[in-house]
Amino acid sequence: MAGAPYQRLAAHLRSLIQNGDWPPGYRIPSHAQLQTEYHVGRGVVEHAIAQLRREGLLEGVRRTRPTVAYPPPVRTLVSADVDWPAHQDAKRAESRPMTDVDLAVRLGVPPGTRVSCTAVEMVDGSGVTVGLCTTWRRGRRRAHAFYRCEVQSHAVTAAEAELTGLAAGAAAFLLQRIRYAADGHPVEASDLVLPADRWRLRM
Structure with a gap:
């Protein structure tokens, strides 16, 4: 998959959300857990999470583990x-x-x-x-x-x-x-x- 490391990680996490593996309300793993599981640095995780927040897929107060957002209103x-x-x-x-x-x-x-x-x-x-x-x-x-x-x-x-x-x-x-x-x-x-x-x- 092309793109920067954070984009590849964001794409994978996005698929977990869209496929229902991470349902609405699910609190995602910590930065440290994601770093270990996907063998990436903290910056990659931070940028990937920020990307998913911008897309409205994750929500929650900054500096806390975000949760999967409920679908936005149509x-x-x-x-x-x-x-x-x-x-x-x-x-x-x-x-x-x-x-x-x-x-x-x-x-x-x-x-x-x-x-x-x-x-x-x-x-x-x-x-x-x-x-x-x-x-x-x-x-x-x-x-x-x-x-x-x-x-x-x-x-x-x-x-x-x-x-x-x-x-x-x-x-x-x-x-x-x-x-x-x-x-x-x-x-x-x-x-x-x-x-x-x-x-x-x-x-």
Whole structure:
């Protein structure tokens, strides 16, 4: 299995949780026990546990042995045109030339046009990551009159996992949204990645 040692350990521990070997409420072995069993250093264990905490698979007070979290509540999305009401953690904000032709078409600009790109992690009230929203726009944010959205199945990419702590390869919904001004000109294009185990869509 490719990846850093802590990622390999996290993947193995994740499988124990997902397969039911470590059920919800189970207090996982101590750092020392995990080090001995998997022949790794303390840092590897700490990073693996931190990864699973970010994914919402483990919970508990810091500096204590965490327990396996109960499954997060499943939310229902009825509109892709609302801003996330809870905590948002900005992960990336940059201005760059648009090199993706498909994105340029969605945004209605020629390839090479400089646009702003922001990536925001969506977090619920309990601190669990429930999605990632990446938005491209030209110039400042403008009001929109209507939107269109296409939905497709998606696997969380390594880059998305690095930004959010979601598991790479996890099943997700990809919502590709375009917001339009009243004259029909696109003012914003967004990709929303929503984990399939945390969302139902009813739009």
